[in-house]
Amino acid sequence: MQFGIRVLGVHNGWNGLINSKVEPLTRYSISGILPRGGTILGTSRTNPLASDEQLQRIHENWRKYGLDALIVVGGEGTLSASLAMHRTQHLPIVGVPKTIDNDLNGTDVTFGFDTALSIATEAIDRLHSTAESHDRVMVVEVMGRHAGWIAAGAGIAGGADIILVPEHPFRISEICKILNHRKSLGRYFSIVVVAEDAHPHPDEPFLSDEESSSIYQHTRLGGIGHLLGKKIEQMTGIETRVTVLGYTQRGGAPTAYDRLLATRLGIKAVDMVRAGEFGRMASLRGTKMVSVPIEEAVESIKTLDDDLYEVAKVFFG
Amino acid sequence: MQFGIRVLGVHNGWNGLINSKVEPLTRYSISGILPRGGTILGTSRTNPLASDEQLQRIHENWRKYGLDALIVVGGEGTLSASLAMHRTQHLPIVGVPKTIDNDLNGTDVTFGFDTALSIATEAIDRLHSTAESHDRVMVVEVMGRHAGWIAAGAGIAGGADIILVPEHPFRISEICKILNHRKSLGRYFSIVVVAEDAHPHPDEPFLSDEESSSIYQHTRLGGIGHLLGKKIEQMTGIETRVTVLGYTQRGGAPTAYDRLLATRLGIKAVDMVRAGEFGRMASLRGTKMVSVPIEEAVESIKTLDDDLYEVAKVFFG
C-alpha cells in the first residue's frame, strides 16, 4: 500500500470481475514474478458486454470490492472492450498496452514484443551457426497474425536473407529466384523468416485449395512454414528445413527492456488513476511516459512501418 | 605446434581428402571458435569407399600432405566408414564421437548432445511459463531420428507431461486419455514432447495412408508434431499448439559441458595418435577419458536407456 491505495488483482480478465475472482495483490503475493513470463492473473477472452447479466454482475462486484478504478492490461481486443465499458458503463478505466505482436497504435512499442523478438532472433542465430555445416534453406515461422513486426525485427536482427510479412503478399517465384541467385554465388545456405499469417500474392497462389483451407483452419498449428518449405524444395531442389517457434515466443524470462517498459507503464497507470485520467492508455513516446486516448490505440491495427520494411529488404539476396 | 605435431584441417569430411581441401590449423585460424556452434571445417556425406578412383586420390593426398594419422570426428556413419578405411586401406585413424543425438555406443555421451538438450529444455521452459495464461496442449517436436535421448532428456528436465520416443510406439488413445484425465483434475495445460521419428503403434495407427506417406517423405519438415497436434485437438477438443525446433537444436553456442567434453576428447585423440592406438575411438567413461575399438561404437545404435525411459514415465499424467 503506497499513496494509500489498495491493489486488487482480477483473475482471467473480465471473467474475474463477473465471477468474483478477485484477490489482494501484496508485496508478498507478487514477490519473485519479475523474471517470469506469462501472467499470475491468467487471461480469458470474455467479452464483458456480451449480456446484461454480465454487466450487472460487474457493477455488483465493482461495488462489493469498493473499486475506484480499473487498470486493464492487454492488446487491441482487451482495450476495445475496455473503452466500450468506459463509455457505456462509465467505469473509470486506464489502459496499459501489452501484446507481443506490437500491432497496437498509440504507443511506440508494446511490452512483450522485445522478448518475442529476442527469442526469434536467437533461433535465427542458432540456424546461422550451422551455415558452414549444411547447404540448406532454413525456413523459420514466427508469430504475427496481422502484422510483421516480429518477422521483420528478428529477420533484420538475425540477418535473415528473406523476410515475409502479412502486409506484403509474397510471390513464391521471387523467393526461389533469390535463393537460386544465392546458390549461383556459392551461398547454399539461406534463411527465410515467415510470419504465421504471411500469404502468397493472389496473382501467384502456390497452395492447392485443400492446402489453403488447411492453413485457414490450422494456421496456429504452423501451416505456412511447412507449406513454404515444401514448395521451396520442390521448386529449387535445395534441401529445406523448417522451424516453427510457436508459443515459445510468448514465454520465458522477459527481457530487461520489457521489464523496464512494463514497470514504467505500470507506474504511469497509477499516476493516471490518481489524476483521474480515465478512458486513456499509458504509453511510451520516445523516452517519456505519456497518456493517450484508448481510442487512438485501437482504431486500427499498427502494421509494419514502411521504413522498417525497407530495411528488411536491403539485405535481400 | 605442440609435441612437434603439425595439424591440418580437412574440409567437408572425406570429400576434402579426395579433393585436396586441406589447410593448416593454427592457433590463429582457430582463434575464437570455442563459443561458436557448427563447424569451421564443414561436413559432407561422402563415402570414401564409393569408388577406386576416390580411394586412389585419398592415398595420393595422404602422401602429398605427409599425413601420419587421421582424427575423424562424427557419428555412426562417419565412424563406420572410418573403420572400414582403417581395415581395408590400413589408414591410421582415431575416432572422436560427435552427434547431437547421443545414439552412439562405446561412450557415456557424445558431444553436441548436451547443447541440443539445453535448447530443447529451454523451449519447454518457455512454454511452461505461459501455463497460467493459456489452457492448451503444447506439442514440441524435437530431434531424434533413431533414438529418443533428446526427447526423454529434455522432457524430464523441462517437466513435460507426455514424452514420445522412437523406441516405444505410442497409442494416440492413451495420450488423449492422459490429457483428458489432467483436464478432469483442472489442469488444462499439458506439454507433449515428441521425437521427430516417434510413430504410432501399428495396432492403433492414426494416420491416413496419405499422411503417413507424407511423414515418410517429409519427416524433416516436421511432420509428426503437426499431425499429432491436429489429432489431439480433434480427439480431446482441447486447443493445441505446435512448436518444431528443427535445426535450432544443432546450433548456438555449445554448453560448457560440451566444450569441456570436446576439448578432453580432442586431447585424448592426440594422445592416442602419439601412442599409435589406431582403429579406436576416444571415449568418456564416468569421469575418465579412455579409448575403445571403433567397432564397439558402431555395431548398433545406442537407443534410449530403459532407466531413463522409466524416469520419463514417472511424471506422466
Add this chain to the structure above:
Amino acid sequence: MQFGIRVLGVHNGWNGLINSKVEPLTRYSISGILPRGGTILGTSRTNPLASDEQLQRIHENWRKYGLDALIVVGGEGTLSASLAMHRTQHLPIVGVPKTIDNDLNGTDVTFGFDTALSIATEAIDRLHSTAESHDRVMVVEVMGRHAGWIAAGAGIAGGADIILVPEHPFRISEICKILNHRKSLGRYFSIVVVAEDAHPHPDEPFLSDEESSSIYQHTRLGGIGHLLGKKIEQMTGIETRVTVLGYTQRGGAPTAYDRLLATRLGIKAVDMVRAGEFGRMASLRGTKMVSVPIEEAVESIKTLDDDLYEVAKVFFG
C-alpha cells in the same frame, strides 16, 4: 557494393587512418559478425588532432584511399574529436552513437546499452533466485562512469532494493537504515546495485583517505562494490557478498534490440552520406531515424533521467 558505394573499414579508430590500416569491408569479410560482441575493427583512444603530423597523414590517407565521407561510430570522446575534425579539417563526417553507458545526448538511446542492461539484469535475477537459500545483502557493481543508466535500468528490471548512481551521492547511513528496516520485516535478503562511479555524499564520507585514494586510482578494478559491501557488513552485521560484473557487460551476443538499432543507424548513416548531411549524427527519436548536429550529442553528458530515478526509488525498502 550497393548504390555504387565502396565501403572501407578503418582499424582502431583515427589510428587506422593515421597508420594506413584500412581494408575493404565486403559481404564476405563481415559475414557472421551480427551475433558477436565487440568490434572487428578494433578501437583506440587516438586523438587525431594531437599533432600536425597526424593531421597531415590523415589527409594523405584520405586522398590515397579516395574517401568521400567518413562514418564514425562511438561515444562522447570519439564524436567530439570527429566534430573537431569536421570543423577544422573540413572532413565530411557522419556520426553514429555507440556507448554501453547511454550517456550521450541527441538520441533516445545508444546501441550497446540494451545489451549491457540485459547482462546486468540477468546477474541480478541469478542473485534473486538464491534469496530463499541465503539471508544476505548482495552488492552488485555495474558499469556507469558518469551516469547511472545501467544501474537504474538493471536495478528496476531486476527488482533491486537499493540503487546507487553517480548523479546522486549516497549516504551509507540511509542505506543501512533501509537494510535494517527490511530485516525488521523479516526480509534478510536485499540487493544493492551500485554504479562503478557512485560515491558517498561529502556530508557523510565512509571511506578513509587511503580507501578513497585507492578507489580513485583503481575504480576500474572494482573498488566501490567491495568497500560498500565491507561497510554494510560492519554497520548492519548482515553477511554481505559482492559481485563485480566488469567487462562482461561489454561483451556477448548483442540483444536483438541493439542489433536492430545498430542496423537502422547504419543505414541512416549511409543515407546521410548520400544526402551530404555532414557534421551530423544518425539518431533514434521515438520510432524514427533522424539526423541531429553532432554538437547536440556531445555538448554535455546525458545523465540519468529524473523520471527514471524516481521509478528506481519507488521500490526502495
Add this chain to the structure above:
Amino acid sequence: MQFGIRVLGVHNGWNGLINSKVEPLTRYSISGILPRGGTILGTSRTNPLASDEQLQRIHENWRKYGLDALIVVGGEGTLSASLAMHRTQHLPIVGVPKTIDNDLNGTDVTFGFDTALSIATEAIDRLHSTAESHDRVMVVEVMGRHAGWIAAGAGIAGGADIILVPEHPFRISEICKILNHRKSLGRYFSIVVVAEDAHPHPDEPFLSDEESSSIYQHTRLGGIGHLLGKKIEQMTGIETRVTVLGYTQRGGAPTAYDRLLATRLGIKAVDMVRAGEFGRMASLRGTKMVSVPIEEAVESIKTLDDDLYEVAKVFFG
C-alpha cells in the same frame, strides 16, 4: 502420492526438524520449480548434534510427523552431520549429493556444478568477445573454496589463458612471464581465471601482511581477484580489469544437465528409501544411478582431478 508414500518438506535443514517447520510437498506446492534456481525449502547451517535438547526435539518431531525416512540433500557438511545422525541416533537417512563446488567424493559429479560452470563460462565468453576491442588482461574470480573444479572447467570451456586453482599455489612471476610472452607475440588480450581460494606459493608471496589478512577475513568479498589484478598491472604494465562473479554462480535457471541429474538422483533416493538402503547416498557413476555409503562421500574433499588440471595447463601461454 505415488507408491503410497507421503512426502513432507523440512524447511531450513535440520533447523526445520528442530523447530517444526515441516509441510507437505504436493504436486501443487512444487509446481513450476523445475526451472528456478535456489531452493524452496531454505537452508541453514544448524548442526543437529549441537545439544541434547535439539536431538530430543528432532526425535519428538520425527514421531509427531510419523517419519519413516529422511532424504538429506547437501554437500560435505550436511552429509557428514547426516551420517552422524544415522550412526548415533539410528535415523534412517538417505543422502543426495548437491554442491556447486563438485568437491564431494562418492559420485562422478554433484548437481549444481554444471550450472555454475555454465555461468562462469558464459562470463569468460563475454570477455573474449571484446578481445579485439581492448588490449588488456581480464581477471575473472570464480567460486571454489577448497577445489578448483569451476575454475578449471570454466577456464577450459571458455578458453582462458591462465587458470589458478586452490590445489596448486601460483607464482606471480610465472603468471607475469606468460602474460609478457603473449604480449611479445602480439597478443595483448589475456584472460586469467582464479578460484576464490587460490593463493600464492609460500616461496613467492605477493601480498603484504595487511593484504593477506584482509583476504583471509574477506575472501567472500572477492579479495584475490582484485589483489591479483593490481599486482599484474604493477608488474607487467598491462591494463587489467577484474570481474568477480560471486553468488551469480549459485543462481539462475539450472542447466538441463543439472535438472536431469537432480531428478534422477531424487528418484534413486526414493528407490533407496523403499529398499531400506540407509546411511547411503544416491550417486552417479558413468551413466548409472547407484548407491554408495555416505562415508565414502565425506571422508575427504574431492580435489581437482590431475587429468583435468593437465588439460587446463595445455593451453597456457
